[in-house]
Amino acid sequence: MTADQLARVAITETPRLTQLSLRLDPAGSSSAPVAAVLGARLPTAPCTWAAAPEADLLWLGPDEWLLLAPPDTADLAPSLRHAIAPHFGTVTDVSSQRTAFDLTGPGAPDLLAHGCAIDLHPRSSPTGTCVQTLLAQTGVTLLVLDDAPQAPTLRLLVRTSFAPYLRSWLGDVASGT
Amino acid sequence: MTAPFRLPGRGLVDQGTDLEFSFDGRRYTGHPGDTLASALLANGVHRVATGIAYRRPRGIMSAGVEEPSALVQIEEPFPEPMLQATTVELYAGLVARGPAGRGRLATAADPARYDAVHAHCDLLVVGAGPAGLLAALAGARDGQRVVLVDDQPRPGGSLLGTAERVDGLPGPEWAAGVVAELAALPDVRVLSRTTAFGHYDDDFVLALERRTDHLGFDAPAGTSRQRVWRLRARRTVVATGAHERPLVFPDNDRPGIMLAGAARTYLHRYGVLTGRQAVVFTTDDSAYAAATDLVDAGVTVAAVVDARTTVPEAWAEQCARRGIEIRAGEVVTGTSGSERITRAHTAPYAGGRLHGPRRGVDCDLLLVSGGWNPVAHLYSHARGALHYDPARGAFLPTGDLPNLRVAGAANGRATLADCLADGAQAADAPASTRASIPVSAPVPATEPVPDQTPGLVLWSVPDPAETDGGEPRPRFVDLQRDATVADVLRATGAGLRSVEHVKRYTTIGTAHDQGRTSGVIASGIVADALGADIATLGTTTFRPPYTPVAFAALAGRDRGALFDPVRVTPLHAWHTAHGAEFENVGQWKRPRCYPRPGESMDRAVLRECRAAREGVALMDGSTLGKVSVQGPDAGELLDRLYTNLISTLKPGAARYGVMCGVDGMVLDDGTVIRVAEEEFLLTTTTGNAAKILDWMEEWLQTEWPHLRVTLTSVTDHWVTVPLVGPDSRAVLAAVAPDLDVANAAFPFMTWRDATVAGIPARICRISFSGELAYEVNVRGWEGPRLWEALIAAGEPYGITPYGTETMHVLRAEKGYPIIGQDTDGTVTPQDLGLGWAVSRKKPDFIGKRSFTRAENLRPDRKQLVGLLPEDPSLRLPEGAQLIATAAVPAPPVPMLGHVTSSYRSAALGRTFALALVKAGRERIGDTLYAPLEEGVHPVRITDPVLYDKEGTRRDG
Secondary structure: OOHHHHHOOEEEEEOOOEEEEEEEOOOOOOHHHHHHHHOOOOOOOOOEEEEOOOOEEEEEEOOEEEEEEOOOOOOHHHHHHHHHOOOOEEEEEOOOOEEEEEEEOOOHHHHHHOOEOOOOOOOOOOOOEEEEEEEOOEEEEEEEEEOOOOOOEEEEEEEHHHHHHHHHHHHHHHHOO | OOOOOEOOOOOOOOOOOOEEEEEOOEEEEEOOOOEHHHHHHHOOOOOOEEOOOOOOEEOOOOOOOOOOOOEEEEEEOOOEEEEEOOOOEOOOOOEEEOOEOOOOOOOOOOOOOEEEEEEEEEEEEEOOOHHHHHHHHHHHHOOOOEEEEOOOOOOOHHHHHOOOEEOOEEHHHHHHHHHHHHHOOOOEEEEOOEEEEEEEHHHEEEEEEEOOHHHHHHOOOOOOOEEEEEEEEEEEEEOOOEEEOOOOOOOOOOOOEEEHHHHHHHHHHHOEOOOOEEEEEEOOOHHHHHHHHHHHOOOEEEEEEEOOOOOOHHHHHHHHHHOOOEEEOEEEEEEEEOOOEEEEEEEEEEOOEEOOOOEEEEOOEEEEEOOEEEOOHHHHHOOOOEEEEOOOOEEEEOOOEOOEEEOHHHHOOOOHHHHHHHHHOOOOOOHHHOOOOOOOOOOOOEOOOOOOOOOOOOOOOOOOHHHHOOOOOOOEEEOOOOEEHHHHHHHHHOOOOOHHHHHHHHOOOOOOOOOOOOHHHHHHHHHHHHOOOHHHHOOOOOOOOOOOOOHHHHHOOOOHHHOOOOEOOOOHHHHHHOOOEEEEEOOEEEEEEOOOOOOOHHHHHHHHHHHHHHOOEEOOOOOOEEEEEEOOOHHHHHHHHEOOOOOOOOOOEEEEEEEEOOOOOEEEEEEEEEEEOOEEEEEEOHHHHHHHHHHHHHHHHHHOOOOOOEEEEOOOOEEEEEEEOOOHHHHHHHHOOOOOOOOOOOOOOEEEEEEEOOEEEEEEOOOOOOOOEEEEEEEHHHHHHHHHHHHHHHHHHOOEEOOHHHHHHHHHHOOOOOOOOOOOOOOOOOOOOOHHHOOOOOOOOOOOHHHHOHHHHOOOOEEEEEEEEOOOOOOOOOOOEEEOOOOOOOOOOOOOEEEEEEEEEOOOOEEEEEEEEEOHHHHOOOEEEEEEOOEEEEEEEEOOOOOOOOOOOOOO
16 A cells, blocks of 8 residues: 555544443343334444444443434433333443544555554455454544445544544554555 | 676676765775675675674675674664664665674664554465465465565575576576566565564564665655564464574684675675685585585685585586585684685594694685574464474474464475475465365476485584694684684583573673574584583574564654653643643643743742632643443442442532542542432542543452443543632623522532533532632533633633642642642551541441551551741742751651642742651641751641631632
């Protein structure tokens, strides 16, 4: 991958997504009512995400998901809490905890390879992959939104306070490898 | 102009293009494709360095990374010490010199860029020689993701240095064809100038790619100079070849003494003659090819000295045809010359001893070959066991590892045909995981070679002085360390039996080359000296890195602004625009104060403090760690983690809390609010946020997994703005018209949700200053709007932004400790005067048992107190020690305590400090002394609360 191709990776920030941290027992009784609210069952395969009518559902752990919905989706959290009750499970608004960067272009996986140990080859990380890993020196949640070799799109969720660092790092890689 | 020892038209260098360079102050010409060593040899320069201990002239021994002596200092384009002339690719304008032993680091910062890349593959092949190329080809044709790394600028490995043909093609041409096929495949990556320098757990391999070093002054600025490849491979084939072993004999270090294979490489690869009149000293067959190739190129080979009595017939015939004298059963017993060898001395040798008279033979080149050591370093890094092969005098890999195979010369294969055959099937998985169809490549045709005659293992030639009583001559084992056979014998004489101990005693194998040419020989000499079996002695351990790697390369991009992540809050741009001085708190940048133009920090802090105590001020408190604790058992969990009772908190209320470790020492403090019946939000100190969340998760997950609680970090979710001062209520009322801010409706230690400046906010009435204060929390992206609105609403009151320094002064005036500044992990809540925050009702909590330890009940424990220096303008340095007397007694001076925080107070009109002092509370009213550099200063011990002890200001 040439520096030129890396420089042509489009990097856009998608701010203010509604983000909810969802914790529940996927085998428990609240699983079905939650699926009804979301329009899909929560993914239980490790390191995956799934698109649902109401939100993107990111598997973060055996009992932990991050839900991504459009900005100002204010009714989702109350609906989920209602669906979970009276069983044990929690919903936390973390919309401002992380921001999202989308990287698009054939060079996007190669760009991230300069600081990320995850194998982003479509054979290893197809569309639907969601991993929590390190990019350079900051933790990120990395989603493969589209693995098409000609125009792959990757999404990085990063803690808001680390976003300027990550932006500088991405710029440093794009400016020369 | 053709250099005197360059053969026109020979070699793989571009003789049509000249490259000017300078060495030791003289100008020379070389060509693209040269190394510094080959260019110097083409110009007849053999002496390039000076031995570190004995200052003897040193030359070029090899043609690669095994080089033990030709170390050079690069001066331009950028100073770099201790590089091997045999691995420095030549470029125009290179300025180098041969230092005496040590090099010189640049004093200026390295302007180059360094990079790192992660890569993944099914098959990693290390080495693009005959074996490696076939292994890569087999894997690639099978559709595997293949990475092939090779340390040379062009593929071929040993084929570059011999005249061997493969499939009827010259070796380098065949190799280039294979690489062309590989490079055309989508999932194959071929990395040249790349050295795999370490194999680590889980089949992780690090490799260094030298990307612009060979371009010299023309290196493009946007391209990294070097890149570390972080390779993860399902399977690895190590096809790293073999290094020729030198022979050890008296005066074996003179310039002009060279490995036989190296001379052959200089001839075929670089078109360079390494001398005019050569002597070849060998113990095996491979040197004969060098002798005949050199004669065919016009060199006179005065003699082949073969330590074996039985000389290979086919080679004897080849020599006879060329008129080369063979001295069978003889060894070289010494050399003459100073700047360059002029003469070699030989004598008959049998049964480990010299027999008969010495004969001299004139020469300007002495080629040596003592057999071949497989380059099994990566295999050894992966914990592969080596075994000794007595026929070769070499340590060979013992079988495959689960995901790693060794192939070709590295696997002990001696001929090209054997190496190709070994490489062709090396990509196949080991038997246990073998697929139904073996992965292999067809083995190309090679030319016939004479049958091998067994080599003779000869670790060192005896010094004739041992028998004829002459002056002993040094026999060098490690040329870079100037360590000799005598040094090894001194080690064994001192009782050392382990090769690892001998290595450290003699320093053999500890130089830049890590004993590539000396390590096995040293083992052999130790074995001979002890009468032990070298097979049981073994060799010293191979450790990464295989070749030296610059720290700059390992640092990669993590330098300068990217050295460590800088964390900032959403308000950072405002702080920067308003002249904030920043302080590093963990990875955070926090405004320390906001000095006005021309204002000193001290004056700025006094001004900010005054505003907070007399008017209104605000700060960015967003860096505080925040954890949402939810679930039916949330209160129970917090009761176990905090020293005080949390579960009795009512929704809508807030409480200060202290956490201790199991040792009863203060770990952290903060506030807890109860958001709802089953939901709490707690804060931690800025630097402890991650640690406290981990601490809580550890207890929850490993000790109390039955508690129905979840923990969620929301540190970055909230922007937190403390609004502080007597006028804060009026300012808040102005921006939150729907909120009843009256003290009765919104009392101290409660919180309310309200709309502030049109933004949904959570407001807590908590105070870290003793003043009336509100902590306004909004979602991160609303932070700037909130901040601007508060500034605007506060303008009539002279609202003043303040930083961490003012925060520290305000809290210290009130005697509030900062965990980590006023504590150091040996301080209990009781020591801090926080005994009121330790529950006596709770059956248990972390740290409780430790409070009853005798040590924690001692009356002379250090306790937090206030200090007022007698001189009200003296600000004691933090860390200053406190003693009992005005005169410093003779050491050891009894230390009673130390200053933990020290400030200038606007409210008190003087300086003050907090300190941890033995039995401090009993000493209130006493005078202690702070011995400083310029004198001893009396200080009065006071209660830690120095301002508004009655708490009258809290409610405005």
